[in-house]
Amino acid sequence: MLTKEQVDRLFDFCKRHYVDYYDVQVELVDHLANAIEEKMASNEQVNFEEALDSVYAGFGINGFSGIVASRTTIMRKHCRKLQWKMFLSYFTWPKAAMTICLFVVLFFLGRLLSIIQAEILVSALGFSLFLFELYTITFYGRTIKKQTGKLLMTEVGATPIFWIWILLPTNMMTRAFSPFSENILRNDMHFPEYVFIVIVFVLSLLVLLSYLAMMKQLHKEAREKYPKAFV
Amino acid sequence: MNKSTLYKGCLEPIIMRLLKDNGRMYGYQLTQMVKEITKGELQITEGALYPLLHRLEEQGVVETEMENIGNRMRKYYTLTKAGKKQTAVYVDELRTFIQSLNLIVNPKTAG
Numbered sequence: 001m002l003t004k005e006q007v008d009r010l011f012d013f014c015k016r017h018y019v020d021y022y023d024v025q026v027e028l029v030d031h032l033a034n035a036i037e038e039k040m041a042s043n044e045q046v047n048f049e050e051a052l053d054s055v056y057a058g059f060g061i062n063g064f065s066g067i068v069a070s071r072t073t074i075m076r077k078h079c080r081k082l083q084w085k086m087f088l089s090y091f092t093w094p095k096a097a098m099t100i101c102l103f104v105v106l107f108f109l110g111r112l113l114s115i116i117q118a119e120i121l122v123s124a125l126g127f128s129l130f131l132f133e134l135y136t137i138t139f140y141g142r143t144i145k146k147q148t149g150k151l152l153m154t155e156v157g158a159t160p161i162f163w164i165w166i167l168l169p170t171n172m173m174t175r176a177f178s179p180f181s182e183n184i185l186r187n188d189m190h191f192p193e194y195v196f197i198v199i200v201f202v203l204s205l206l207v208l209l210s211y212l213a214m215m216k217q218l219h220k221e222a223r224e225k226y227p228k229a230f231v
Numbered sequence: 232m233n234k235s236t237l238y239k240g241c242l243e244p245i246i247m248r249l250l251k252d253n254g255r256m257y258g259y260q261l262t263q264m265v266k267e268i269t270k271g272e273l274q275i276t277e278g279a280l281y282p283l284l285h286r287l288e289e290q291g292v293v294e295t296e297m298e299n300i301g302n303r304m305r306k307y308y309t310l311t312k313a314g315k316k317q318t319a320v321y322v323d324e325l326r327t328f329i330q331s332l333n334l335i336v337n338p339k340t341a342g
Contacts, residue, residue, distance in 0.1 A: 001302075002302070007303050026303075031258050031259045031277060033303060059277050060277060076286075078289050104300055127303045225296075
């Protein structure tokens with residue numbers, strides 16, 4: 001059995017060979033350690049460093065890079081699937097009730113409010129979306145901060161969707177100050193525009209909610225599987 | 232011809248079959264068992280094994296658990312229920328494939 005210092009040396013070896021994430025390192029370290037132990041047991045003349053070099057040579061000219069690349073691709077796919085599943089859950093019972101309520105309330109508010117009030121409402125929705133995004137980014141930052149080791153499953157998979165972060169809330173917030181703002185909801189022709197904004201707002205909110213749910217799920221899985229990355 | 236190109240497509244059923252027969256296994260153990268069973272004829276490279284195991288995990292064919300073994304962690308792979316069903320199908324497909332290959336390689340004996 002390798003000593004703690006030798007195992008630490010293997011983690012360091014992985015880092016020096018561009019394996020930055022603990023969840024990838026841990027499996028490679030065990031593989032290297034097993035192979036080294038076997039080599040050293042079969043030939044007592046071989047020392048730890050020689051055995052390590054010989055085992056690493058077995059990974060071929062690309063070393064660990066192929067394994068890291070495939071793990072990254074698979075993790076991204078896993079995160080996309082997980083977020084999509086969370087997103088779809090807002091269209092199935094019981095969460096669908098919340099989605100329908102939100103849409104119906106905003107739809108009828110648009111019918112009841114004056115043009116100026118509707119403009120203010122759209123801006124307020126944009127601002128609330130912006131605040132919620134700030135919360136999501138802070139949540140992501142806090143989640144990562146809790147880890148003592150970098151984890152591919154929580155960092156790489158959590159790629160934010162740029163247009164929702166920046167463009168949409170900015171566009172919605174500036175509507176009230178736009179020179180064309182007085183045109184909105186002036187007649188029936190413009191009501192579909194309001195409905196369109198509401199649909200985009202609701203969908204964006206659901207994307208953010210599903211992103212948060214995905215992060216929570218990934219974080220929970222990471223805590224269960226790699227407790228040492230949270231010590 | 233490079234041997235690894237010959238059995239590249241068969242790697243998935245081989246790994247699944249080993250997991251079915253042995254319950255939970257870890258990466259290095261899988262490579263050694265294949266080597267041992269085939270008396271060194273087949274050697275699975277790390278570069279082929281781990282991407283495959285990770286893909287199977289993502290597809291829900293295998294599930295993983297971590298175990299502390301002294302001063303390091305070990306990742307064990309186990310077939311899921313769906314994985315066990317899929318293994319039977321894959322092994323049957325592999326068997327049919329081997330029979331078809333036999334028809335080409337040994338046309339006289341096969342006939």
